[in-house]
Amino acid sequence: MTMTNVDELAYMPIAELAPQLERKRVSPIEIAEAVLSRIEKLNPALNAYYTVYSNELRAAARNAEQEIARGNYRGPLHGIPVGIKDIYEYGRTTCGSKPLDNYVADEQANSVRKLVENGALIAGKTATYEFAFGFPTNKSYFKPTRNPWNQAYDSGGSSSGTASSVAAGLAYAGMGSCTGGSIRWPAQCCGIVGLKPTYGRVSRAGVYPLAWSLDHTGPLARTVTDAALMLQACAGYDPADPGSANLPVPDFTAKLGHDIRGMRVGLMRSLYDSSCDARIRVPYEAALREFEQMGARIVEVPSITLAQQQAIEWPAVFAETAAIHVDNVRHRGDEYNPHAKLFVAFGLLVSSACYLMSARVRAQVRDELVSALDSACDVLMLPTSGTPVPRIAEDSPGLSIVAEDFAIYTPIFNFTGLPAIQVPCGFDRDGLPVGFQIAGKPFDEATVCQVAFAYEQTTPWHQQHPKL
Amino acid sequence: MNAKQVIAARLAEWNLTLSDAEIEQLAPAYERLLGWQSALEGMLRSRQIAAGMNFPESEPITIVALDRQGGRR
Numbered sequence: 001m002t003m004t005n006v007d008e009l010a011y012m013p014i015a016e017l018a019p020q021l022e023r024k025r026v027s028p029i030e031i032a033e034a035v036l037s038r039i040e041k042l043n044p045a046l047n048a049y050y051t052v053y054s055n056e057l058r059a060a061a062r063n064a065e066q067e068i069a070r071g072n073y074r075g076p077l078h079g080i081p082v083g084i085k086d087i088y089e090y091g092r093t094t095c096g097s098k099p100l101d102n103y104v105a106d107e108q109a110n111s112v113r114k115l116v117e118n119g120a121l122i123a124g125k126t127a128t129y130e131f132a133f134g135f136p137t138n139k140s141y142f143k144p145t146r147n148p149w150n151q152a153y154d155s156g157g158s159s160s161g162t163a164s165s166v167a168a169g170l171a172y173a174g175m176g177s178c179t180g181g182s183i184r185w186p187a188q189c190c191g192i193v194g195l196k197p198t199y200g201r202v203s204r205a206g207v208y209p210l211a212w213s214l215d216h217t218g219p220l221a222r223t224v225t226d227a228a229l230m231l232q233a234c235a236g237y238d239p240a241d242p243g244s245a246n247l248p249v250p251d252f253t254a255k256l257g258h259d260i261r262g263m264r265v266g267l268m269r270s271l272y273d274s275s276c277d278a279r280i281r282v283p284y285e286a287a288l289r290e291f292e293q294m295g296a297r298i299v300e301v302p303s304i305t306l307a308q309q310q311a312i313e314w315p316a317v318f319a320e321t322a323a324i325h326v327d328n329v330r331h332r333g334d335e336y337n338p339h340a341k342l343f344v345a346f347g348l349l350v351s352s353a354c355y356l357m358s359a360r361v362r363a364q365v366r367d368e369l370v371s372a373l374d375s376a377c378d379v380l381m382l383p384t385s386g387t388p389v390p391r392i393a394e395d396s397p398g399l400s401i402v403a404e405d406f407a408i409y410t411p412i413f414n415f416t417g418l419p420a421i422q423v424p425c426g427f428d429r430d431g432l433p434v435g436f437q438i439a440g441k442p443f444d445e446a447t448v449c450q451v452a453f454a455y456e457q458t459t460p461w462h463q464q465h466p467k468l
Numbered sequence: 469m470n471a472k473q474v475i476a477a478r479l480a481e482w483n484l485t486l487s488d489a490e491i492e493q494l495a496p497a498y499e500r501l502l503g504w505q506s507a508l509e510g511m512l513r514s515r516q517i518a519a520g521m522n523f524p525e526s527e528p529i530t531i532v533a534l535d536r537q538g539g540r541r
Contacts, residue, residue, distance in 0.1 A: 304511075307507065308507060308511060310504065311503075311504035311507035311508050311511070312508070312511075314501075314504065315501065315504055315505075315508075326482060326484065329484070330483065330484060341486070341490070342486075342490055342493055342494060344484075345475075345479055345484060345486055345490070345494060346494060346497055346498075346501070348478065348479060348482050348484065349475060349478055349479075349494075349498055349501060350501065351505075353505075354501070354504070354505045354508065356528045357505070357508040357509065357512060358508055359528030360512055360524065360526040360527060360528045361508055361511045361512060361526070363526045363527065363528065364511070364512075364513055364525075364526045367526075398493060399493060399494065399496075399497040402497055402500055
């Protein structure tokens with residue numbers, strides 16, 4: 001294969017590659033080699049993977065080829081290399097933290113096991129913010145992941161490596177986790193799709209927790225269809241996860257291609273209007289016009305403000321994180337990234353009354369959004385974040401992330417649990433990606449994907465890849 | 469007590485000791501936390517049942533309740 005062929009193969013959507021695999025027009029071995037050659041070439045600079053399973057991937061690809069040759073095709077992920085965020089237990093699992101550099105998990109996270117059962121090939125473990133919250137810097141034990149669109153910039157987080165690897169063609173898709181935006185924000189920074197399903201849709205068993213009541217697991221991919229295919233393969237009830245929902249798993253691709261004419265898109269302006277940077281707002285408003293041209297109706301939906309979102313999200317995140325990490329930090333806090341100890345200490349300052357007030361208000365906001373989705377609109381729409389992609393930092397931002405100028409609009413769908421997808425909608429003037437979110441009713445990921453797909457198909461963004 | 473003294477005392481309850489510089493960094497975040505508490509109080513819905521006495525209209529159920537909508541739990 002020439003490098004051009006390798007690159008073309010590595011960037012093919014799963015939905016296009018899968019039929020070719022099934023018809024034996026392309027081999028899983030060829031695909032694995034294409035991905036491995038790009039990892040070898042690009043990962044040293046991007047630091048998207050902490051661990052690459054080269055030999056295991058080749059062996060799994062050979063098995064997949066034999067299975068498909070025998071007629072045992074397992075579905076659209078069969079023979080497709082994917083990356084797994086390094087807080088999922090699967091082989092070496094560092095959580096991006098020095099004390100776990102040599103930890104090798106005995107078990108596999110249940111969602112990863114499902115992906116493997118559906119034929120996915122695990123290419124490696126992808127970089128993460130430390131335990132999904134500790135910002136890496138150039139001084140950290142595990143170095144930051146670089147953005148493939150411009151390597152001076154951060155890839156976002158905490159699912160940094162999954163986002164960077166998928167955008168750079170080092171995996172076809174991957175798994176991330178999301179407590180306040182850690183699937184959608186890095187997906188935005190890297191110009192790809194990030195799908196945070198409804199709370200309870202995908203098992204978290206075997207994934208290192210950050211904040212139990214807010215943690216979600218889900219896929220990142222280059223297209224809406226590929227994200228839906230990934231979700232299909234990993235979703236479902238798991239008694240090992242106390243938050244898992246015992247509900248049937250529908251076909252998440254069922255509505256792709258259905259007309260969205262007449263659908264009502266509800267804007268949550270109060271959350272983003274006063275804080276969204278013009279560099280984000282311009283492509284976002286162009287996306288709004290695109291929806292109108294497709295025949296959707298734009299309506300206004302009352303919502304909370306950014307300050308209110310922070311008042312609800314942060315006490316819950318920090319208190320739960322402190323509950324998880326306080327003993328670790330007492331013993332090995334000096335080995336964490338420098339500010340991580342501060343985050344845990346901050347969580348210990350949250351009073352029980354404050355935590356419970358946050359939980360009560362979450363219930364109110366959830367009920368209001370569900371009510372709006374029942375009566376006023378079919379989906380909700382807002383920018384993913386109002387702040388352009390940050391540069392790689394020399395020093396940690398520390399607790400400054402709780403300041404209001406860090407305008408991110410993703411947490412509202414963590415503390416309400418509603419499904420939300422990030423879709424690219426262009427680039428800012430520095431050439432870095434911009435995206436928006438579509439959210440929907442609980443467990444209605446199919447409609448969320450339908451609306452996102454309709455936009456994706458009318459725009460060129462998903463066909464553009466970073467020049468590497 | 470000022471904010472830094474409150475922080476040090478609260479962390480001592482958890483047997484967690486921070487340097488003065490670290491407590492200095494926590495102080496503005498702690499002030500913000502107090503602001504969030506006020507914001508949350510302001511957002512809570514309740515109905516008044518007597519002068520100065522409220523009946524809460526929400527309870528701290530978590531988002532797990534979403535999947536009870538179909539009565540499956």
